[in-house]
Amino acid sequence: MQTHCPVHTTINLIDSKWKILILRDILQGPQRFGVLKRSITGVSSKMLSQSLREMEKDGLINRTVFSEMPPHVEYSLSELGNSMRPIIMAMESWGLQYLDKV
């Protein structure tokens, strides 16, 4: 493996369980913080916001704030994030087959 290994490059951006699950959810369309939190079993506010911030920094997602009270924030996929769709789909179809066998 070298610094330029493409597989390594990819997993550096989605190296946590949470990020992949976030991606999976936002692939369905823009999602709000609270919705993500309820959807992703076991994630804490802290971990969710930390992951979201990193993914935003990495350019995978966009964060849109609606200046209202109570706050309203939406997370959507960037073009880059959307280009990861095949990875998540590959995981999904693998998982489906696997669950079928077990």
Place this chain on the structure above:
Amino acid sequence: MQTHCPVHTTINLIDSKWKILILRDILQGPQRFGVLKRSITGVSSKMLSQSLREMEKDGLINRTVFSEMPPHVEYSLSELGNSMRPIIMAMESWGLQYLDKV
């Protein structure tokens, strides 16, 4: 997300950087411990053997011992492990495109 989410199922089996890099290497053919260690920059013996043992337990790889001195052990993909090829390939091609842009 539920217990049965296929994406979640999948990442539970390859939830670490090391495992994915191990998979990437063994997809090329059976590999010895020492070869993997030298190929995967930064991995320690401990982490490598730990990851390998887990992947073996999960049925992703096979471990073949040649009773010789010095020891000779080969790790190869099981059918299940091989079926993950599309996931790694998806990561690889994503990474290639990404590296191209950056």
Place this chain on the structure above:
DNA sequence: GTAACTAGTAACTAAAAAGTGCCTAATTTT
């Protein structure tokens, strides 16, 4: 006679990741 080779293991320590509880803001609902 000792060093090198391979594929690890065990014990201990350090570092990173994650959990917990408490706090905020402006408006609506009870």
Place this chain on the structure above:
DNA sequence: AAAATTAGGCACTTTTTAGTTACTAGTTAC
């Protein structure tokens, strides 16, 4: 007037993960 609502931030503690060093075995090469 108090409570709920939303999207987190902050400080502190626990848990998990990973690094470090030393050790093993049987044979060959020096």
